[in-house]
Amino acid sequence: MTLQVVTANDLSTGLVVYLAADDGWTERLAESRVAATETESAALLERAKAPEVRWSVIDPYLIDVAEEDGQLKPVRYRERIRALGPSIRLDLGKQAQKEL
Amino acid sequence: MPLLKDGRLADDPWIEVGGDEALPDDGQLIVTLARWRESRDKLVKRNQPVGVRLRSDEFPDEIAGDLEHFAVIALEFPTFRDGRAYSHARKLRERLGYAGELRAVGNVLRDQWVFMRRCGFDAFEVRGGKEAEAAWQEAAGEIGVQYQPAADRRPGVLALRHRPA
């Protein structure tokens, strides 16, 4: 099965975030906690929805990711756009922030 | 469920009778519309205050002839997004002249109380306890201007603007 991570939008800023290893939320997909099996995915989503974890985000959900050129990338096109930014303004969004 | 009336939490003396429950011999009862239709004579003869609860898809017209019998009418908000009861409430107050307690029940949230009051509700089923009273004061004071006339008869802006001097 494909790898999965949990994504959401930050409540306060609205920005795209991913569930990280420490139960926090990170803007960097590379730092997200990856589930490799169905059991892990279910557990990951459950963790994301726990009140003490989800309070700072909106609507966490699972997405498929894959390794490409040594980097984690979302599989679905929509999620790629969320991970990067608007395709028509390469100066905006995460794609413009080198450290992301 | 706690009830908010006139900005205060109040004890609710009413007993809600569920769909298939037997009618208790004693007490002020709120029954469903279906139950009212079934047991109308019995309920009237009991000589105790009676109320009816309408679903959001049950219209005031259906009880228009019986309003004198109801000391309370409860209108349901099955979800707070279902806004039909706002129209029903206005009809009951403004068109049919209903003067008893008009109660908002179901998914009744703080941020809709003022809309509900303007439509004629004067009692609200609420979650939580004493903090509801403070929340009410806050909510009631938030917007002091209303553009439209509504059931609460507070003057709308048009009336205020063109008041005779």
Add this chain to the structure above:
Amino acid sequence: MYRYDEFDAQLVEERVEQFRGQVARRLSGELSEDEFKPLRLMNGLYLQLHAYMLRVAIPYGTFSSKQMRRMADIARGYDKGYGHFTTRQNIQYNWPALEDVPDILADLAEVEMHAIQTSGNCIRNTTADQYAGAAADEIEDPRIYCEIIRQWSTLHPEFSFLPRKFKIAVTGAARDRAAVKVHDIGLFIRRNDAGEVGFEVIVGGGQGRTPMIGKTIREFLPKADLLSYLEAVLRVYNEYGRRDNMYKARIKILVHEIGAEEFGRRVEEEWAFIRDGALDLPAEEIERIEAYFAPPPYEDLSGQGSSPWVETVRLMEPEFDRWMRVNVAAHKRPGYAIVNLSLKPVGGVPGDISADQMDAVADLADEYSFGEIRATHEQNLVFAHVRQSDLPDLWRKLDGLGLATSNIGLVSDIIACPGLDYCSLANARSIPIAQRISERFAELERQHDIGELRLKISGCINACGHHHIGHIGILGVDRKGVENYQISLGGSADENAEVGKIVGPAFDADGVVDAVETIVNTYLGLRDEGEIFIDTYRRVGAEPFKEALYATA
């Protein structure tokens, strides 16, 4: 334009503080997202793919240079230096933080602006003809009634939880530039046989999943009855509109399912109870608001005829000549003109404008158009009252700002929703398609030869790009993870409104740009002299276009 009185100002200020309280309760966790969502939507705040999006109301598309400067400040101070004009005459910001929104709204309130009810299942911005107050064929300025409707519909306690959103448009001229027939309620200002001015009431138009043209339920409604009648329509909708399926919840579905006649009958029945009462519109209020829409202090230019200077420049500068042909419209006042500012530069993002451009436009509005600006539902701007003798100077300055592309109503004047680049509802991107089509037809002489051709692109079935009423409409769909584009032909938004018809199987992103060119070339090969695209299409039908697009070589 309208100026707030103490009541209007109080309401907007109180609303800001109310929302501030709601945001605080959300951030503290007291309000769940489910409970907060309708509240933030009723303040115009969406959650999109990358961030929140704030939709600020521009009531009936009219605003001042002062307001424009504040909009620029907000873009700079709270967003990423730009804004986006929408197909309902509003402006959107794509990157505000939730915690900043109360401050943004406070800044807007200072200049008599707000974001009230620009989203949610309530009555939205009432839109109007962008040439209102200036067009020669106008019976009365529709904005007067838009303002009256705006106030009546704001924080209406009975109609804040409708089955679905509700959009009203008003047009005041014989030519409908406000697309009233594809609105939930469309009002056509009419003069009856007795010479009185009133409204034809059209109900149940709309786009989205099931596009429909509205039906007239009342031929003539006197002005005094406007609000009581609207209240009756809304009440019937609120009580009978479907709530079981959000895709069948608009009033158009109700009108379609029970029939326009029955719908009209229910409205009349309801109206009989509430007419001639508290909602009667006093003549004093109509006059009070009318005064705000009085003509600006025009100069008397009646003796002058067509400006010789303008004619000279037209001869000297072909680009100015082209601009005069399509970006400038006739004004009812001698010596004046209506100027369109194109927000569709070749290869640009339709409807986007930078903060610097906003400030510059504000200055130009002050200098050339009495400080007033309009937003159109085709995502362009308008200066409604420009002296003809000023046109060459204004053109040069607009050109310097990139706002003078002479393409209004032409193939590169594309309406596009934000699409999958921004919007969480989208299935495909729309903006890159608009850009590529715009680039394919970049050559302006060619565009002018092609003539009027209204192309509209939506990134999903919700049709915010109004593709159903495009002469050429494009709908982005997701085909097994790949963006595909379905073309429809023959839609139109004016008083002869029609929904376009799908022409055949969808194309991929490269194919759709070629397809548009094929359609244009087919038209060019078939047209009679002087015949614009939509008229050729109506004359020859879809067959020649289908053949050109799909017949195998």
